[in-house]
Amino acid sequence: MSNESKTVAVLGAGTMGSGIATVMARAGHRTLLYDVAEANLRRGIDTVHGFFDVSVRKGKLTDEQGAAAKANLAGTTSLADLAPCEVVVEAVFEDLQLKKDLWAQLDEVVSESTLLHTNTSTLSVTGIASGSRLPERVVGTHYCNPAPLMKLVEVADGRHTAAWAHRASVEFLRSLGKTTVVTQDRPGFIVNRFLIPWENSCIDALERGVASKEAIDAAVLGALGHPMGPFRLLDIVGMDIHQQVATRLYEQLRDPRFFPPPMVERMVAAGDLGRKTGRGFYDYDDTRLFGS
Amino acid sequence: MTDFETIGLLGLGTMGAGIAQVLATSGRTVRVLEADQQRLDAGLAFVDDFLDGGVSRGKISADEKASTLARITGSTDLADLGGVDAVLETVTEDLAIKKTLLAAVAEVVGPSVPLLTNTSALSVSDLAAALPRPQRVAGLHFFNPAPLMRTVEVVRALQTADDLVEGLVDLVGSLDDKIAVVVDDRPGFLVNALLLPYLNDVVAELDAGLATAEDIDVALQLGLGYRTGPLEMLDLIGLDVHLHATEAAYLDTRDPRYAPPPLLRRMVAAGHHGAKNGRGFRTDTPTES
Numbered sequence: 001m002s003n004e005s006k007t008v009a010v011l012g013a014g015t016m017g018s019g020i021a022t023v024m025a026r027a028g029h030r031t032l033l034y035d036v037a038e039a040n041l042r043r044g045i046d047t048v049h050g051f052f053d054v055s056v057r058k059g060k061l062t063d064e065q066g067a068a069a070k071a072n073l074a075g076t077t078s079l080a081d082l083a084p085c086e087v088v089v090e091a092v093f094e095d096l097q098l099k100k101d102l103w104a105q106l107d108e109v110v111s112e113s114t115l116l117h118t119n120t121s122t123l124s125v126t127g128i129a130s131g132s133r134l135p136e137r138v139v140g141t142h143y144c145n146p147a148p149l150m151k152l153v154e155v156a157d158g159r160h161t162a163a164w165a166h167r168a169s170v171e172f173l174r175s176l177g178k179t180t181v182v183t184q185d186r187p188g189f190i191v192n193r194f195l196i197p198w199e200n201s202c203i204d205a206l207e208r209g210v211a212s213k214e215a216i217d218a219a220v221l222g223a224l225g226h227p228m229g230p231f232r233l234l235d236i237v238g239m240d241i242h243q244q245v246a247t248r249l250y251e252q253l254r255d256p257r258f259f260p261p262p263m264v265e266r267m268v269a270a271g272d273l274g275r276k277t278g279r280g281f282y283d284y285d286d287t288r289l290f291g292s
Numbered sequence: 293m294t295d296f297e298t299i300g301l302l303g304l305g306t307m308g309a310g311i312a313q314v315l316a317t318s319g320r321t322v323r324v325l326e327a328d329q330q331r332l333d334a335g336l337a338f339v340d341d342f343l344d345g346g347v348s349r350g351k352i353s354a355d356e357k358a359s360t361l362a363r364i365t366g367s368t369d370l371a372d373l374g375g376v377d378a379v380l381e382t383v384t385e386d387l388a389i390k391k392t393l394l395a396a397v398a399e400v401v402g403p404s405v406p407l408l409t410n411t412s413a414l415s416v417s418d419l420a421a422a423l424p425r426p427q428r429v430a431g432l433h434f435f436n437p438a439p440l441m442r443t444v445e446v447v448r449a450l451q452t453a454d455d456l457v458e459g460l461v462d463l464v465g466s467l468d469d470k471i472a473v474v475v476d477d478r479p480g481f482l483v484n485a486l487l488l489p490y491l492n493d494v495v496a497e498l499d500a501g502l503a504t505a506e507d508i509d510v511a512l513q514l515g516l517g518y519r520t521g522p523l524e525m526l527d528l529i530g531l532d533v534h535l536h537a538t539e540a541a542y543l544d545t546r547d548p549r550y551a552p553p554p555l556l557r558r559m560v561a562a563g564h565h566g567a568k569n570g571r572g573f574r575t576d577t578p579t580e581s
């Protein structure tokens with residue numbers, strides 16, 4: 001299964017969807033990017049093309065490779081176009097009903113052996129899988145942002161995921177150059193499960209005046225081998241995103257470690273979301289997130 | 293405030309040896325006190341090995357290594373600490389042992405010589421209260437391995453004099469590539485107050501079958517760019533050391549996030565102390581049976 005070119009689809013042309021589509025097209029798969037809105041779709045395709053242009057400029061892809069990768073990508077606003085797909089990755093808004101409805105519609109379009117991957121970060125794979133008549137072929141595949149650069153994919157089976165679907169999914173992800181880890185279908189999987197309480201505890205320490213944000217960032221950087229301190233990271237993630245993820249995990253786990261400290265709400269209310277708004281814990285002149 | 297030219301270092305275990313190297317590299321004279329010659333020799337050999345690594349990677353010259361080593365002298369006689377500019381203890385994390393030892397050292401060194409502790413788990417204020425002139429007591433907390441980790445916590449006990457805190461910040465600033473973070477004497481200070489609950493949480497989730505130890509580490513390394521995954525980090529810290537630290541923080545705070553997870557206790561009870569004896573979460577190559 002590993003080296004052959006497949007026809008695949010990515011649902012949702014937002015940040016994660018276009019990032020995942022980039023990964024697929026770069027790996028040589030005929031990739032359909034689907035979105036309900038034509039404007040979103042165009043923006044998503046531009047994002048993918050832009051990524052390949054930068055790769056060519058940086059010498060990571062040759063001109064031919066860049067052109068071939070672009071040629072692998074096509075957009076559609078019609079689910080019916082997804083009929084030949086062997087893998088469909090869902091990366092739409094974190095809304096359980098929306099995701100279930102998409103599977104139900106796809107059941108009528110794709111073959112019964114098509115793998116259905118969900119990139120959910122906070123919902124249950126089992127819950128999303130229940131939207132399909134064939135939940136055994138639904139697998140949680142959680143990519144990290146930015147998907148084209150981050151090697152990790154967390155793989156989580158739902159209660160009804162079949163062993164064949166799990167195996168085929170892991171093999172497919174490895175063929176994309178990803179490193180997979182296997183986790184239970186629990187809120188936050190591995191990375192968010194530990195990141196959210198960690199970030200919350202750092203915010204809490206700041207709020208209680210244990211040390212300044214600069215001191216906490218510097219101490220963590222210099223003592224624990226993290227690539228950046230917690231507040232620099234939160235500024236990149238965005239306080240609105242942190243609040244959403246933390247709140248959703250709290251709602252499922254009812255564990256106070258997941259509930260965002262009061263400072264988060266205030267920063268979101270003030271519009272201090274991080275780099276993307278020019279101000280979070282720190283001030284920024286450049287609101288672009290990942291280089292140029 | 294003095295530049296702390298000569299430092300009396302109590303203990304030459306893993307932390308002591310690393311700190312001795314850091315201080316000697318900065319040009320300071322380090323006079324080590326150990327319980328016996330064997331421990332002293334083992335600690336000096338450890339520094340020697342570590343510096344060899346630096347020589348083979350071209351970070352320091354053989355001459356620099358030799359002069360650094362020459363600035364570290366060892367003794368088993370307390371009287372040899374006379375005349376040092378500061379004392380830093382790195383002995384076992386037992387308050388009674390630290391109190392007794394520092395009280396004896398206080399008799400030998402002058403009444404104004406700072407008495408510093410590298411404790412990560414005990415209260416510096418508590419220690420200071422047991423010593424004459426407690427305003428000269430403070431924490432100077434290095435992370436393991438001391439030559440590599442940049443952060444040094446300067447811990448201000450309730451009794452610590454302000455000028456001592458300033459002097460220690462300057463001292464840390466004069467060490468190669470180190471940054472001082474001034475923190476109050478709270479359980480876990482700053483870094484461990486954040487780290488201990490996180491590590492406990494990981495152990496609890498491992499026990500609950502979230503994923504394998506390797507996959508948890510790989511996920512956090514690749515997903516968040518951590519140099520070391522949490523379970524490998526626990527192996528390096530030493531499961532016994534972590535258990536002791538988190539237990540102390542728990543007893544101090546009764547905060548359940550510090551409560552040692554049952555699997556951690558069982559690992560330590562079974563003698564699985566991590567990398568140092570080859571049995572841990574990520575290591576299963578026992579060095580002794």
